[in-house]
Amino acid sequence: MSNAVQKDIPSYPNSKKQNVVAVGNNHLPVISLLTIVLAGGAIISIRSNYPFGTLDAPGPGFYPLFVSIFLVVCGIIGLIEWATARNRHDKTISYEFSLNKISFPVFIILIALLGPVVYFAGFLISTIPAAMITAVLVRKKITVMTIVSMIVMPIIIFIAFDVLLGIPLP
Amino acid sequence: MGPIEGLLYGLSIALTFQHVVAALAGALIGTIMGLVPGIGPVTGAAILLPLTYVFDPLTGMIIIAGMFYGIMYGGSTTSILLNIPGDSGAVVSAFEGYPLSRQGRAGPALGITAIASFVGGTGSVLVVTMVAAPVAKAAIVFGSAEYFALTLGGLIVLSRLMGGSLAGSFIPLGLGLFCGVIGEDLITGASRFSGGISEVAQGVSVVALAVGLFGLAEITRLIIGDEPLPRVGSLKWKQLIPSKNDTRNSVGSWGRGGIIGFLLGLLPGPSISLATFISYKIESVFGRDRGKFGKGAVSGLAGPEAANNAASTSSMIPLLSLGLPFSATLAVLLVAMQVHGIQPGPGLVDSRPDLFWGLLASLIIGNLMLLLLNINMIRVWVAFLKVPNWILLPTVITLCFAGVYSFRNSWFDLFVASALGIVGFFFVRYGYQLVPILLGALLGPEVEKHMRQGLMSADGDISYFVTSPIAAGIWSVVVVIVVGVPITQHFLKKRKRIVGISAASS
Numbered sequence: 009m010s011n012a013v014q015k016d017i018p019s020y021p022n023s024k025k026q027n028v029v030a031v032g033n034n035h036l037p038v039i040s041l042l043t044i045v046l047a048g049g050a051i052i053s054i055r056s057n058y059p060f061g062t063l064d065a066p067g068p069g070f071y072p073l074f075v076s077i078f079l080v081v082c083g084i085i086g087l088i089e090w091a092t093a094r095n096r097h098d099k100t101i102s103y104e105f106s107l108n109k110i111s112f113p114v115f116i117i118l119i120a121l122l123g124p125v126v127y128f129a130g131f132l133i134s135t136i137p138a139a140m141i142t143a144v145l146v147r148k149k150i151t152v153m154t155i156v157s158m159i160v161m162p163i164i165i166f167i168a169f170d171v172l173l174g175i176p177l178p
Numbered sequence: 179m180g181p182i183e184g185l186l187y188g189l190s191i192a193l194t195f196q197h198v199v200a201a202l203a204g205a206l207i208g209t210i211m212g213l214v215p216g217i218g219p220v221t222g223a224a225i226l227l228p229l230t231y232v233f234d235p236l237t238g239m240i241i242i243a244g245m246f247y248g249i250m251y252g253g254s255t256t257s258i259l260l261n262i263p264g265d266s267g268a269v270v271s272a273f274e275g276y277p278l279s280r281q282g283r284a285g286p287a288l289g290i291t292a293i294a295s296f297v298g299g300t301g302s303v304l305v306v307t308m309v310a311a312p313v314a315k316a317a318i319v320f321g322s323a324e325y326f327a328l329t330l331g332g333l334i335v336l337s338r339l340m341g342g343s344l345a346g347s348f349i350p351l352g353l354g355l356f357c358g359v360i361g362e363d364l365i366t367g368a369s370r371f372s373g374g375i376s377e378v379a380q381g382v383s384v385v386a387l388a389v390g391l392f393g394l395a396e397i398t399r400l401i402i403g404d405e406p407l408p409r410v411g412s413l414k415w416k417q418l419i420p421s422k423n424d425t426r427n428s429v430g431s432w433g434r435g436g437i438i439g440f441l442l443g444l445l446p447g448p449s450i451s452l453a454t455f456i457s458y459k460i461e462s463v464f465g466r467d468r469g470k471f472g473k474g475a476v477s478g479l480a481g482p483e484a485a486n487n488a489a490s491t492s493s494m495i496p497l498l499s500l501g502l503p504f505s506a507t508l509a510v511l512l513v514a515m516q517v518h519g520i521q522p523g524p525g526l527v528d529s530r531p532d533l534f535w536g537l538l539a540s541l542i543i544g545n546l547m548l549l550l551l552n553i554n555m556i557r558v559w560v561a562f563l564k565v566p567n568w569i570l571l572p573t574v575i576t577l578c579f580a581g582v583y584s585f586r587n588s589w590f591d592l593f594v595a596s597a598l599g600i601v602g603f604f605f606v607r608y609g610y611q612l613v614p615i616l617l618g619a620l621l622g623p624e625v626e627k628h629m630r631q632g633l634m635s636a637d638g639d640i641s642y643f644v645t646s647p648i649a650a651g652i653w654s655v656v657v658v659i660v661v662g663v664p665i666t667q668h669f670l671k672k673r674k675r676i677v678g679i680s681a682a683s684s
Binding site for chain 1: 228231232343344345346348349352353355356359363365366368370371394398401402566567568569571572573575576577579580582583584587589592593594595596597599600603608610622625626629630633634636637638640
């Protein structure tokens with residue numbers, strides 16, 4: 009990468025360079041393409057499953073079709089905006105913030121799994137380890153205090169919802 | 179019922195023991211949540227939402243109203259004590275509040291903030307009381323064409339004003355509208371995009387959306403963003419109550435800030451931050467201690483704080499009268515209302531006057547509670563700021579999932595919250611706005627209902643949506659904003675570039 013190009017890429021004063029990972033080079037075409045694929049799939053599904061109706065009696069497929077077409081148009085506009093960007097800086101991803109290389113994959117997987125696991129394994133079984141992992145990621149070390157706190161805290165929340173508020177948790 | 183009778187009726191409901199305790203609890207919990215560094219009012223309100231499920235609608239709304247103000251006050255507290263604004267509306271508070279706190283005057287700074295919030299908020303509530311009901315009554319004449327224009331036009335304007343490119347503005351809106359489509363069709367009852375699964379057929383829960391997009395996404399950003407998490411240093415102050423001189427310097431600023439905030443709060447978009455910045459600029463010209471600006475001017479703190487609360491309150495007029503939230507916090511407030519089966523809009527004042535007037539009266543009580551609470555508990559808040567993040571953040575995550583599940587006891591909601599937590603995180607990372615997703619999902623069903631009802635009543639004539647004078651007026655405003663804003667920005671950028679080039683060459 010030339011120096012000229014490097015100058016165009018924004019820098020982040022708080023970033024520790026060795027811990028920063030890039031997710032991709034370009035978000036706009038990726039998000040635009042994903043939008044088009046999602047909306048395209050929805051249009052196919054609408055055409056085969058939900059009647060469009062007529063203008064004076066719109067069916068259940070009428071409005072979703074408009075929303076899907078709107079999304080396809082937005083996706084195409086996104087691609088055009090990216091393709092017509094004037095210089096490399098405009099095309100290069102601009103992060104709102106950078107990522108920590110260790111916490112990033114661990115916590116993304118944790119959040120992705122936590123919802124399903126809460127339901128299938130139960131609230132306490134899932135949230136106690138999740139809280140411990142989160143605490144370790146934030147504190148960057150594991151202590152007896154961390155373990156005890158992260159066992160007690162979900163139990164208190166469970167009791168508060170179940171007993172005090174009368175809301176059963178799985 | 180006139181505004182005065184309505185307010186008295188509302189006070190008679192809101193001043194019962196149960197409701198006063200609810201207002202106090204809401205303000206207390208809201209302030210604590212607002213104090214969690216990095217969590218703004220939207221995230222805080224989304225996380226606290228589930229705690230109101232078990233109460234009746236009015237009590238639930240009073241708690242939410244108390245939380246609403248409490249979270250904003252908490253956001254200003256971190257702004258003053260730590261130089262970390264809790265939300266965009268509290269950014270300006272740091273300009274003068276933090277220097278005051280560094281001078282050992284954190285106590286008076288927080289006291290002035292509490293009084294400014296009370297003056298701005300209460301003054302604004304009184305005007306809202308006079309205006310909201312007449313606006314709601316006027317809106318009763320609205321038909322499908324006007325509502326369609328208001329809801330869809332409002333969504334388009336808001337998405338565009340949030341900033342970003344054309345695609346960056348509208349992709350989140352489209353995704354939100356699509357979320358609103360999933361589930362049962364309002365008119366025929368047909369199940370859409372549910373795959374025959376009953377939980378999915380119930381639709382995407384607004385609570386899962388709000389908690390996932392704002393709660394989990396923000397926590398994810400705090401934990402895996404490579405930024406140092408905020409810490410609290412030791413703080414000292416000599417007195418808690420503002421001095422006579424401080425009060426003298428603040429009185430005019432409270433009034434000016436309150437008026438600016440009220441007027442700007444009626445506009446869609448980032449009106450609250452705009453109001454605080456304009457108020458700050460005005461105080462730098464008219465404030466009694468304008469010579470101290472940047473070094474801890476009391477008027478530079480009092481004005482924007484009053485503007486912040488006044489704008490937050492006046493922005494409730496479109497929500498209560500028309501059912502249209504103009505900001506993210508109000509969108510979460512709308513979610514809270516929907517959770518309790520309340521649909522704000524023109525019909526609310528007639529169908530549920532107890533709720534309408536009770537909520538307005540509870541805003542006054544919530545403000546009063548906040549004032550009493552904050553003057554007496556400033557020391558407690560400072561102590562709370564020292565609770566370590568490794569305890570706070572896991573607690574918030576656990577609360578998020580407990581809250582999402584307890585809303586409908588649905589596994590689908592847990593899946594949605596998880597998924598949206600990740601989607602929301604990446605959207606924020608790439609600079610996309612999350613508010614249009616939530617608003618699209620919230621108001622999408624309304625857009626569809628009015629679109630289909632309008633087409634049916636007009637026998638398929640599309641021109642029906644633009645021929646009524648009100649609808650035509652709304653669409654004209656939408657076109658002016660959507661087309662006018664980028665053109666103005668383009669010319670401003672061009673002018674800046676020319677000025678920059680000429681300055682460089684000279």
